[in-house]
Amino acid sequence: MKYLLFIVFAAFSFQLSAQQKQFSKDDNGKYIYYKVVDSLALSKDTLLQRAKSFVNVAYKKSMVQESITDSSILAKGTMVIDKTILVAGHPSGEVSYNFVFEARNDKYRFWITDMLYIPYQRDRYGNFVATTQIGTPLERSPGKLNAGAWKDILNSTYAKIEKFGEEFKKYLATNRVDKAKKKVETISTKKW
Amino acid sequence: MKKLLTAIFAMASTTCALAQETATSPLEISGSVDTYFKYDFAKKANNITTSFASDHNSVSLGMIDILLKKKTGKASFVGELSFGPRGQSQSIPDAAAGGSSFHIQNLYVNYDFTDKFSMTAGYMGTFIGYEVISPVGNFNYSTSYLFTNGPFQNAGIKATYKFSDKVSLMAGVFNDWNAYSATRGVSAVGGQLMVAPVEGWTAYINVLSGAGAGGYGTIEDLTTSYQITEKFKLGLNAANYDIDNDGGGYAGAALYPQYAVAGGVTLGLRGEYFKVKDVGALQGNKYTSVTLTANIKSGGLTFIPEVRLDHSGNMPFFKESGAAAPNAGQFSLAAVYAF
Numbered sequence: 001m002k003y004l005l006f007i008v009f010a011a012f013s014f015q016l017s018a019q020q021k022q023f024s025k026d027d028n029g030k031y032i033y034y035k036v037v038d039s040l041a042l043s044k045d046t047l048l049q050r051a052k053s054f055v056n057v058a059y060k061k062s063m064v065q066e067s068i069t070d071s072s073i074l075a076k077g078t079m080v081i082d083k084t085i086l087v088a089g090h091p092s093g094e095v096s097y098n099f100v101f102e103a104r105n106d107k108y109r110f111w112i113t114d115m116l117y118i119p120y121q122r123d124r125y126g127n128f129v130a131t132t133q134i135g136t137p138l139e140r141s142p143g144k145l146n147a148g149a150w151k152d153i154l155n156s157t158y159a160k161i162e163k164f165g166e167e168f169k170k171y172l173a174t175n176r177v178d179k180a181k182k183k184v185e186t187i188s189t190k191k192w
Numbered sequence: 193m194k195k196l197l198t199a200i201f202a203m204a205s206t207t208c209a210l211a212q213e214t215a216t217s218p219l220e221i222s223g224s225v226d227t228y229f230k231y232d233f234a235k236k237a238n239n240i241t242t243s244f245a246s247d248h249n250s251v252s253l254g255m256i257d258i259l260l261k262k263k264t265g266k267a268s269f270v271g272e273l274s275f276g277p278r279g280q281s282q283s284i285p286d287a288a289a290g291g292s293s294f295h296i297q298n299l300y301v302n303y304d305f306t307d308k309f310s311m312t313a314g315y316m317g318t319f320i321g322y323e324v325i326s327p328v329g330n331f332n333y334s335t336s337y338l339f340t341n342g343p344f345q346n347a348g349i350k351a352t353y354k355f356s357d358k359v360s361l362m363a364g365v366f367n368d369w370n371a372y373s374a375t376r377g378v379s380a381v382g383g384q385l386m387v388a389p390v391e392g393w394t395a396y397i398n399v400l401s402g403a404g405a406g407g408y409g410t411i412e413d414l415t416t417s418y419q420i421t422e423k424f425k426l427g428l429n430a431a432n433y434d435i436d437n438d439g440g441g442y443a444g445a446a447l448y449p450q451y452a453v454a455g456g457v458t459l460g461l462r463g464e465y466f467k468v469k470d471v472g473a474l475q476g477n478k479y480t481s482v483t484l485t486a487n488i489k490s491g492g493l494t495f496i497p498e499v500r501l502d503h504s505g506n507m508p509f510f511k512e513s514g515a516a517a518p519n520a521g522q523f524s525l526a527a528v529y530a531f
Contacts, residue, residue, distance in 0.1 A: 090220040090261070122222060122530070124317035124324045126259045126270040126298045133392040134422045143455030149491035 034111040047103040073101040091128040093119045220261040226254030228526035254278040266304040272297035313349040322429035333526040337466035343369035368403040392419035409435035423452040440471040477506040496526040
């Protein structure tokens with residue numbers, strides 16, 4: 001009985017923590033994903049270079065650098081949101097966003113905001129494509145008819161943005177030096 | 193034909209070396225189900241003879257549609273099957289006589305030689321026209337005369353080159369319309385020019401030769417839609433089909449204004465003019481049709497109430513008494529769930 005109660009409380013606490021994972025709002029009432037990172041003894045220039053590489057190399061297919069200064073980067077990006085059906089799924093829409101990065105010595109911050117959602121629909125060939133070019137701000141209430149679906153979109157978007165944020169932090173913490181190709185060691189069985 | 197194929201493969205071979213490897217995607221499963229109730233004002237089933245929704249005063253079935261898609265590297269496939277009246281006997285071709293079989297909506301493979309150039313081979317939804325078989329792809333539940341008389345699907349091989357996000361060109365060779373296999377060889381030639389002049393506006397200029405219900409000929413088609421504001425969208429479809437040897441054909445145009453009146457609720461109007469071309473002394477019918485439709489969306493479900501009024505001076509419709517009539521009207525309620 002004790003263990004059963006413990007499992008019930010543990011499950012309840014996990015449920016509560018899952019519900020709390022949602023976007024905060026900025027001063028303008030827009031959803032924002034904001035992180036400040038105290039990095040490991042890295043100069044501002046190094047942080048800026050790595051962030052620039054992240055936008056222009058690692059994520060070049062989905063991000064476009066808009067502007068860069070000696071301490072900041074502004075970029076726009078899109079990410080595809082998926083809908084899962086049992087073990088498979090398909091794209092359900094895309095979210096466009098603004099990405100802002102600012103660096104100081106040993107410290108940086110970044111945030112993602114101005115998120116717009118564009119729903120996808122299957123075309124005549126079975127491919128999922130955007131139904132419109134005009135996105136809906138995530139902050140906008142969809143009305144009662146689509147409240148449940150919108151909540152799913154918000155949750156999926158948050159999960160994607162959070163994963164993106166973690167990848168960015170990992171990228172900035174990693175020293176990417178091109179390694180020379182190692183010669184493949186060959187083993188001869190003729191002499192021993 | 194040989195020159196066209198040679199040109200296509202030459203383009204593929206000279207551009208394939210520079211492609212970046214694209215990511216592998218998991219298996220995608222999607223589809224839809226739909227059902228409807230239709231009431232013909234003359235109490236006649238199939239009084240308005242456009243495709244699908246042919247019953248009267250009956251809660252009837254559309255189709256269940258299942259699609260599988262997967263991409264591995266640069267290669268991908270799509271396989272789509274449908275079952276039910278809309279997806280079987282009312283889609284062309286019906287694999288088994290009597291409407292008892294399934295229908296293949298799409299069955300093709302695609303290869304992305306580069307980010308700009310790809311080739312597709314198999315059986316595909318046609319690139320002609322504004323409306324499609326799947327109710328998910330149409331705003332109106334009933335279909336237009338242009339859709340009913342045009343091709344539904346094409347089997348063939350096509351190449352697409354994307355010059356930019358604003359311009360792309362497709363060219364291909366195909367079997368006859370709506371046929372799993374060719375009856376006179378791979379002899380139909382088609383092409384599509386896509387242009388997106390401004391954001392939100394896309395236009396497709398299409399040409400396809402081949403055989404429709406009346407014989408072999410060539411169809412030219414313009415399909416375009418423009419999301420003018422966040423709430424207002426305007427679509428247009430215009431087509432001309434000429435059957436060889438003055439064998440007739442058809443021509444028509446349809447306008448599709450749509451307005452989002454509230455969150456999840458959009459009203460749309462379809463106005464269509466359609467003319468069957470004269471063949472010798474035999475005059476073809478002319479039709480005008482006005483359809484008022486609402487799309488009420490909640491998640492994956494779309495509820496579609498619709499009223500349609502058709503007119504033809506040739507009196508091809510019927511009154512309740514069975515007498516010929518110049519007008520026909522119908523009211524329908526449809527529910528479409530896309531997953």
